[in-house]
Amino acid sequence: MARKIYLTSFKGGTGVTTCAVGLGVALAAMGERTLIVDGDFRCCSAAIIGECRDLQVYTLGDYERGACRAKQTLTFHPMNGNLCFMPSMGVTDLSVAAQAVKDVDGLFDFILLDKVAPEVCDGALIVTEPFTPSVKSADCCRSALYDGGIKDIGLVVNKINGGQILNGEVMTAHEIATLLHLPLKAVIPEDLLLPAGDWKQTTLKAFKTAAETITGKRESFCNVLKGYGGINGVIKRKMRAKL
Numbered sequence: 192m193a194r195k196i197y198l199t200s201f202k203g204g205t206g207v208t209t210c211a212v213g214l215g216v217a218l219a220a221m222g223e224r225t226l227i228v229d230g231d232f233r234c235c236s237a238a239i240i241g242e243c244r245d246l247q248v249y250t251l252g253d254y255e256r257g258a259c260r261a262k263q264t265l266t267f268h269p270m271n272g273n274l275c276f277m278p279s280m281g282v283t284d285l286s287v288a289a290q291a292v293k294d295v296d297g298l299f300d301f302i303l304l305d306k307v308a309p310e311v312c313d314g315a316l317i318v319t320e321p322f323t324p325s326v327k328s329a330d331c332c333r334s335a336l337y338d339g340g341i342k343d344i345g346l347v348v349n350k351i352n353g354g355q356i357l358n359g360e361v362m363t364a365h366e367i368a369t370l371l372h373l374p375l376k377a378v379i380p381e382d383l384l385l386p387a388g389d390w391k392q393t394t395l396k397a398f399k400t401a402a403e404t405i406t407g408k409r410e411s412f413c414n415v416l417k418g419y420g421g422i423n424g425v426i427k428r429k430m431r432a433k434l
Contacts, residue, residue: 217402230307252281261294314343345376377401
């Protein structure tokens with residue numbers, strides 16, 4: 192039976208889908224059979240980020256109409272046989288995702304659900320940015336999840352920049368987790384290459400570290416302050432401020 196994790200945020204733009212894909216890629220690289228259920232029923236954004244665009248044969252929309260079985264909606268990553276996507280394109284009722292997940296549960300070690308089907312999940316990860324509106328939104332999200340019956344809730348602090356921490360502009364990830372009364376599960380650094388469709392090596396390493404923490408292999412977090420000390424760090428922070 193797979194461990195099912197619901198990734199969510201009440202605020203748009205925090206990077207829930209990117210974190211679902213990054214974590215899924217890292218888990219699959221560790222040998223874990225991983226499924227990402229794409230909650231974007233309009234354009235399958237998780238599959239696009241995960242480099243599986245237009246590879247699907249069936250989607251949850253077809254499953255909803257009875258045109259295929261849940262297993263037939265699985266889109267396997269061309270470079271990693273441990274990683275699958277379940278696209279939801281064309282679906283009119285996202286509640287069918289819950290039944291589809293139940294149908295394929297035994298095929299995977301981890302199922303990451305991108306803002307869909309929380310009712311079938313064992314736990315949740317709230318994705319937040321280190322900025323006040325996002326942190327306040329994460330607090331509301333934590334309360335809603337807890338009231339909805341999900342008690343195992345962790346925190347992912349995304350898009351955090353070490354220079355902003357040293358400048359006193361944002362809190363550290365651990366301070367945010369303490370403020371929200373949530374266990375910290377992942378610290379993902381700001382990556383300005385992502386809008387261009389690429390990943391920095393530091394980002395990929397951060398997701399690998401997060402996967403190790405979530406699987407219980409070892410608890411560790413990305414050091415986002417690395418490289419921001421000394422004169423070179425000051426220059427880097429000034430350059431970042433002008434971007």
